[in-house]
Each structure stands twice: as C-alpha cells, then as structure tokens.
Amino acid sequence: MKRIKNTRAFIVGIIAAVIAAICFAANLLDGIELRFLVSGFWALAWSAMSFYFAFSKKGLTESVSDSIDERDQYITMKSGKMALQILNYILWGGGLISSTLYGIFRQPIFMIVAATLCAVILTLFIIILSVNIYYEKHN
DSSP, rough: OOOOOHHHHHHHHHHHHHHHHHHHHHHHHHOOOOHHHHHHHHHHHHHHHHHHHHHHSSSSHHHHHHHHHHHHHHHHHHHHHHHHHHHHHHHHHHHHHHHHHHHHOOOOHHHHHHHHHHHHHHHHHHHHHHHHHHHHHOO
C-alpha cells in the first residue's frame, strides 16, 4: 500500500467522499433530483482528485519548506498578516455598511448580510485564536 504523502489532501478527500455519500443518499431518499446528483458527482470527483494528490505528491508546504530561508519566511508571514488585516477591514466595513443600510431602508436582506459578515468575523477570530494557541504549544 502506498504511503500518504499529503495528509491535508487525504483529509479533504475523506470529507469530499462523505459529502458525496450524503448527496447520493439524499438523492435516494427524496427521489431522483438533479441538484443532488450533480453535487454528488462533483464531490466524488473532488474526492478522487484529493486522494490522487494525497498518495502521489508532496504537499506544497513540504516541498517549499526545504528551499526557503528566514527572510523569505518573514516576508511570507508579514504578507499573510497584511492580507488577513485587509480582509478583516473589508468584512467590518461591509457589516457596518449593511447595518446602516438596514437602518435607512428597513429591508431585511441588509440585516441578513450584516449578521453573516459578523458571523464570518467571529469565526475568523476563533480560528486565529485556536491556531495561535496551537503554535504556541507546539513550537
């Protein structure tokens, strides 16, 4: 049996296979519907490609980590931090504009957009906090 070379692709393949199974099961239970059938085949194709990459190629981080030095690593961390900060400002601005538009026009779509953007910001905060705690404990 081949060894797993890219664990991230392997996990994505498992998740996509589960999604495909759910789509096909929903298709069997609710009757044949095109949306479940198409979604199931897309997820199945995604799963097959992920399993192919999991067993045949190294991950991007494993293959690149051998050839970078401290300066490249610092630039990568700095650019990633700046991209995340820009995304955070865009999300906050969109949420503020949507809630202001809701106050002006009283259309429920603006409140839905504002609540969704706030949920994305909260999820982003939890993910960043969890990753930071993980790396503080393991490095």
